[in-house]
Amino acid sequence: MRDLDVLVPEHLWRSYRENMIDAIRQDLASAEPESARNILRKNWLRLIIESHTTELEQLCLKHPDSGDPDLLLIRACCRDLAGDSYGAGYLRGQGLRTSADDFVACFTELLLAPDAPTKAAVADRAHVALAQCGPEDDYSSALFLLGWTEVRLRRDFPRAIGLLRSAAEEARMRNRAETCRLAQSNLAFALTQAGHFIEAERILDTLPPASGSTDWDQFEGGLPEANRGCIAYWRGDFEEAITLFESVIDEASSGNNFEAQARLYYVMSLIALNRETRYDAAANLLEGISKTDKHGIPWDTLRRVVAAWLAHAEGQDERARALAAPTLARTGASVAHALLAELYRVLDEPEMSSRAFRLAAAAGMPRYARVSTLVTSAGLHSTAGRGAKAHEQLERALENAAAERILAPFLMEDPVIVDLLTAHAQWGSGNPDFLRNVLEKQGHHSTAIMGILTERERGVLACLRTTMTAEEIAAHLGIAYPTVKSHIRSIYRKLAVTTRRDAVQASVREKR
Incomplete structure (x- = not known):
């Protein structure tokens, strides 16, 4: 069993932390810096995850060898959580030049590497480092952070889900309530991103509330509400999604965490309901989203696709095309490219739609993105006069959507899809009950967006x-x-x- 000296009940963690910090201070005062360094190294990851970064950085600065590469890397993580990306980048560069400790270097990079290729390479190293954890390494926190990283890379959802399940169980057995809550919250996120909405909702329903604002909110503030909003969006409950996202959105945020994801889905929900009076405000929200990658997430690609949809909704199709064009040069954003494929279809650009479709498929699509692309494919075949193929693709979409009640892709107010769904009821579906739900929801959706014309x-x-x-x-x-x-x-x-x-x-x- 690893980490035996921190197997304490969570209600004693504050006392333990204070004693640990006092022990480091005493070691520093009594000229035992190596002992202080070892305690720091053993506990830094948990202190960061559980939001004690200010104290942690102060201890690193008070160490006689504050230029030690491990301490520089730990400080880089603290600076990043404090919102100081420049300072984090500088300290990270200094520490990586001389660090010989692959555990500290790996798990620092999991937090700080900005682009997906670098983060993926570091994650591969971290899997090896995790398997070789020694008694001086914080296995529980490392397990959580690796799962946290894998779900953001979106390269292998089953693996990410497995890591986060293990992290939650490990934290539970060690009475680490905050780490367990974070692992469960991120597990629900991973399940949602993979399209397992029912299981994600079960976890969200039992998730304890966060104990106020923390340093870690810099990375995932508002995650449970954003997660529920995402599920509501894909189930076609756009009003509920808007309400949930409005509880998360903070225009002063960094624009590169779950608050930014809430903005993206919020705007798509407004478009789905044709809330034209909110489009100007929606455009401002999109401008506040990061234009650079963070934690391997291609924020500019996501922002551009949603902004292109907004431009189309405003009748600015040429602007929509200009916004969308750069996203066809990037991979790794399957949901965004699935939405882009549909946008190009309604813009009557079948070749561009196919290109976006291929990018979506190359990244490994979650269930709801697969449903979206199947509906798009059905629409393309219908427009091209290939009726049988259109119904075949629509039937596949219904099959994939039924279990998790994914409705949004069928609710586009587009004549081609509306007519195809109506005809499909006569064509004969293997999912008649779900198709009936789609048609009923579509009727309610049409009523909701009907109103005074501009x-x-x-x-x-x-x-x-x-x-x-x-x-x-x-x-x-x-x-x-x-x-x-x-x-x-x-x-x-x-x-x-x-x-x-x-x-x-x-x-x-x-x-x-």
Whole structure:
């Protein structure tokens, strides 16, 4: 059994920590720096994870050999948690030049390596270091941090889930309540990212509340609420998702943690409900998201895809294309690329949709992203006149979605998907109950977004009552042809119709 001297009940951890810190101070005062260094090395990871970074850094600075590479690396982690990325980068560079301790170096890098390739290489080393942990190494904290890293790399969800399960159990057996809570919270996140919503919800339902704001919130503030909001989004409960995300969003945040994820899904929920009056505020929220990677997460790719969807919702399709284009040069963002494939489909760009589809598939898609791409594929086949293939792909989407009740990909207010779903009920589905749920939800969703058209949309609708073509409407109103097409799509979406004639008839009914 490792780490026997810290096998204490959690309610005694504060006392233990204070005694440990006092012991380090005494060793420093009595000229026993090596003993102090050993205690620091043994406990630094837990002190960081459980948010005692200020005291930890002060002890490192008071050590006679404050330039020791291990102490520099520990301080780098403390600086990062304090929001000082420049100081963290400087100390990390100094420590890595001379560090001979692969355990400290590995687990520092798991926290600090910014880009996915570097983080993945370090994680591979850390798996080896974890298997070789000695009595001086904090196995419990290292196990949690490796699982925490793997779920962010999104390269092997089963492995990440296994690590976090083990971390939670290890922490529970050692009475480490805070580490256990963090491991459980991240396990729920890993399960959600893999598309195992039901099990994730079970864990979230039993998760104890956090004991106030902590240093670790720099990495994962608001995780449980953001997690629930993500599940609500993919289940098509957009109103609930918005409420959950609003409890998390903090415009003063760093824009590279779970608060940033909440922003992304919040904006997508607004788009799904066609909340046009909130689009300006949504654009500002997206601007606050990091444009650089953090912990291996490609934030700029995620931000650009959602911003492109927002531009499309505002009728700015050329801007949407410009925002999205750079994301086709990056891999490792399967959910973002699945959403991008659908965006390119509705923009009538089948080749670009296929490119985004291939990027999504290359990264290993979670269940809900797979459902999204199958619906996109069905729409592409339907538009190309391949009806049988369209129904085959739609049926596969329903099969994948049913168990976890994934509804969002079916609720796009797009005539192609609406017509295809309706026809699929006649075509014959192996999942009739779930298809019925989809169609019922789609009806409620259409009602929710139906409302007053914008002034420009009312002008376009008035022209639709005539025999004018879209080109003639553009000339008549003095706007670009693509803009007219975007307004027509928006009118169809709001009135839950698929043809010009139905739009006119629906508007007549609304006036009555």
